[in-house]
């Protein structure tokens with residue numbers, strides 16, 4: 191074998207597992223693997239996970255904080271206006287440079303797959319061309335999936351439909367949308383129909399910014415689910431944000447949740463952004479704005495968490511750390527049960543990978559040997575500590591390393607670890 195990771199804890203609770211790797215693939219996952227390898231890494235009871243996956247991001251605006259000015263109010267609408275001010279000054283080189291910088295940050299954090307929306311409302315399609323080139327350059331170490339995103343509205347912007355088709359022709363992977371930003375509810379529904387039909391005709395996935403609003407009457411998710419059902423797009427469509435669901439009438443939601451589940455539409459919440467941008471018209475009590483994550487999960491809907499923004503017109507913070515995203519998701523949705531904490535870890539790993547249709551993702555024999563060794567014993571501790579990524583592996587090769595954090599060393603006398611699996615207590 192090329193590499194063996196010894197004494198790993200796995201996210202599903204298995205402990206002291208050896209992982210054998212050959213030709214970039216996982217070839218063994220078992221206790222006390224009787225084999226030798228050119229290189230061995232002793233995980234010594236640390237968590238080994240498949241890599242983090244960000245199901246919702248904006249790489250074209252990331253790291254642009256302060257260009258051309260800061261967002262004074264910190265609101266969504268000033269952010270959109272600010273992005274409009276920045277667009278004329280953007281160059282392909284500047285977008286690509288910032289995107290590559292962000293991909294470096296991501297790899298260091300064990301974040302090896304990103305679905306990024308790319309604004310297609312610039313007739314020059316500068317960001318599209320820049321990110322297609324970035325996708326090609328980072329392919330050896332990061333899976334970048336691009337969504338054609340009509341930021342100014344598919345029907346509201348005169349050239350958006352044409353630009354979106356051109357972006358897909360150039361190789362953008364996924365059909366995006368923003369129905370709640372169209373001029374009317376009817377236009378929003380019409381945009382969902384047009385975009386779903388386009389995706390069905392081209393055999394593409396769909397991921398729309400959907401109902402990113404506190405308006406309980408913003409119900410485009412209902413149309414998205416119905417169109418997915420009508421066109422047979424089961425498992426190929428995601429609704430991002432869905433924040434209006436937070437404010438909807440409970441009786442209506444009791445009808446909506448089974449419809450979403452039946453249509454196979456996935457939900458992507460963005461806890462860091464939703465908690466800061468929603469509820470802005472409220473005094474007190476102030477709504478949280480994040481969609482109903484535990485209820486969606488209970489209804490059988492696939493739910494992922496996205497980072498959405500890092501240092502851009504909408505959000506000044508962030509560090510490509512999906513554990514920070516999961517940590518915030520847990521707090522906002524009060525997902526503090528043992529099961530819910532595990533679900534939050536899945537929302538930034540396996541669930542997100544499934545929504546992106548990532549090939550060969552996971553810890554089973556035959557999967558790509560893309561792995562992260564964390565300075566934590568289990569998913570709970572990883573989220574609590576936003577744990578250091580001791581090793582990041584891509585195709586069985588170490589592509590990033592970080593030194594262990596001194597304050598979290600496994601000192602003698604350290605209190606017993608909390609574990610998420612009964613019967614496996616340390």
Ligand SMILES: [Zn+2]
Pocket residue numbers: 246247248307399498
């Ligand atoms: Zn977004």
